[in-house]
Amino acid sequence: MKSDPGSALAAMLARPYKYIRLEWSDELAALRVRTCVKPIQCYSLAAMAELQRVFADIADHPGIVQHFVMTSDVQGVFNFGGDLSLFVLLIRARDVDSLRLYGRRCVDLVWWMENASQLGVHTTVLVQGDTLGGGLESVMPFHKVIFERSAQAGFPEVLFNLFPGMGAWQFAIRKAGFAVANEMILSGRLYTAEQLHRRRLVDLVVDDGDGEASVERVLRGVHPRLRGTLAALQARRMAQPITYESLMEVVEHWTETAMTLTDRDLRLMERLARAQVRKAGGSLEGAVEEIKRIELDRAWGEERTGITEWAAFA
Numbered sequence: 001m002k003s004d005p006g007s008a009l010a011a012m013l014a015r016p017y018k019y020i021r022l023e024w025s026d027e028l029a030a031l032r033v034r035t036c037v038k039p040i041q042c043y044s045l046a047a048m049a050e051l052q053r054v055f056a057d058i059a060d061h062p063g064i065v066q067h068f069v070m071t072s073d074v075q076g077v078f079n080f081g082g083d084l085s086l087f088v089l090l091i092r093a094r095d096v097d098s099l100r101l102y103g104r105r106c107v108d109l110v111w112w113m114e115n116a117s118q119l120g121v122h123t124t125v126l127v128q129g130d131t132l133g134g135g136l137e138s139v140m141p142f143h144k145v146i147f148e149r150s151a152q153a154g155f156p157e158v159l160f161n162l163f164p165g166m167g168a169w170q171f172a173i174r175k176a177g178f179a180v181a182n183e184m185i186l187s188g189r190l191y192t193a194e195q196l197h198r199r200r201l202v203d204l205v206v207d208d209g210d211g212e213a214s215v216e217r218v219l220r221g222v223h224p225r226l227r228g229t230l231a232a233l234q235a236r237r238m239a240q241p242i243t244y245e246s247l248m249e250v251v252e253h254w255t256e257t258a259m260t261l262t263d264r265d266l267r268l269m270e271r272l273a274r275a276q277v278r279k280a281g282g283s284l285e286g287a288v289e290e291i292k293r294i295e296l297d298r299a300w301g302e303e304r305t306g307i308t309e310w311a312a313f314a
Contacts, residue, residue: 008061012054019047020054021073028219030067031058035079040276041072042080043134045299048105055112059119066226067219068116070142071126071211077279078127078151081134081164082106084273087258088266096259101299103251106134106166111244113141117233122226124218126211127151127193127202130279133164136201140171143233144218146204147193148211154190156272160265165254170242176200 012031013022023032033054037047058065072078083102090099116123125142131153139145139153147153155164163185172181180199184191196202206214222229261269 005061005064008057009064012057012061012064015053015057017050017053019044020050022054025067025219028067028223029065030069030219031065032069032071034071034073036073040080040083040085040273041074041077042083042276043106043109043138044083044086045102045105048109049299049302051109052105052112055109058121059112062119065121067223068121068123069126069215069219070123071215072128074129076129078129078131078153079135079138080130080276080279081132081136081138082157084269084276088269088273091258091261091266094259096255098300099258100251100255101303103165103255104248105299106137107244107247107251110138110141110167110171111247113138114237114242117143117230117237120230122222122230122233124215126215127153128208128211132190133157134166137164137166137168137171140167140175140201143229144204144222145202146206146211146214146218147196147202148208149193149205150208151193152190153193153196154188155185156188156190158186158188160268160272161261162258162265163254165250165257167242167247167250169250170246172201174240174242 009024013024015022019035019037021034021036023034024030025032031054033051035041035047037044058068086102087099090096090102113123122144123142124144125139125146127139127145127147129148129151131139131151133155136153136155155168157163168185169181172184176199180201184199191199193202193205197205204214204218
């Protein structure tokens with residue numbers, strides 16, 4: 001028996017979340033997710049679990065959500081990407097299984113975004129501020145990518161002898177070509193919004209403060225032709241497919257590479273993590289390691305009970 005759409009939507013919006021905030025537009029059937037992860041605005045295991053819950057609700061009730069929008073509630077930061085504090089903790093402990101678990105969780109998120117059109121959902125992301133590594137990876141599968149002019153992004157992982165392992169190569173090559181992907185991933189440079197737009201990784205650059213209005217314009221432009229747009233986006237995926245298996249293969253290689261990092265590499269990652277806490281205005285810097293252990297215990301508990309099991313899309 002199908003649930004009432006109104007009741008399903010009410011239940012979806014009523015879920016208690018710690019790291020994300022949901023907003024709903026009934027006129028456009030648009031769900032907005034605003035992220036605010038403490039102490040570091042990154043893809044922590046706890047934050048990803050909340051996003052997975054939102055994605056599962058959308059998939060379980062097809063047709064209710066037609067537009068998905070993501071933004072950040074942290075001033076000056078969209079997302080710092082990988083959870084560097086957790087990486088250091090796991091690498092020092094030689095806990096390869098937990099590191100692999102983290103990589104799989106990241107791939108599950110980008111894979112949902114990659115397949116959103118099959119669920120009847122058009123996706124838009126607004127980047128205001130810095131987005132690094134996995135933050136930029138998470139942006140690339142969105143159907144419409146908007147950057148405010150002062151935002152900057154890049155893949156700094158090579159600076160500590162790692163690489164972005166959750167889809168950067170595949171999505172950057174598809175959007176911008178091999179030469180651009182090669183340049184960005186191997187250089188470790190930061191790029192301005194305009195530079196990313198010229199490289200075709202960003203669809204629209206707007207003046208600072210105009211991002212919210214631009215999101216509204218995008219949604220209103222797409223909405224009257226949503227079915228045709230989603231059908232075209234599915235055909236685009238068929239023309240240049242990215243497979244779940246290829247993403248997981250890279251995660252395996254990323255995990256193996258991470259376990260070879262030296263103490264110098266790990267100290268640099270710790271420095272960057274501390275800088276991220278300061279940038280995001282976090283006040284729990286001394287408790288970061290304990291927070292990561294708690295999140296990891298919870299993630300393994302979910303793995304054992306099957307809460308976060310994801311079926312790969314065909």
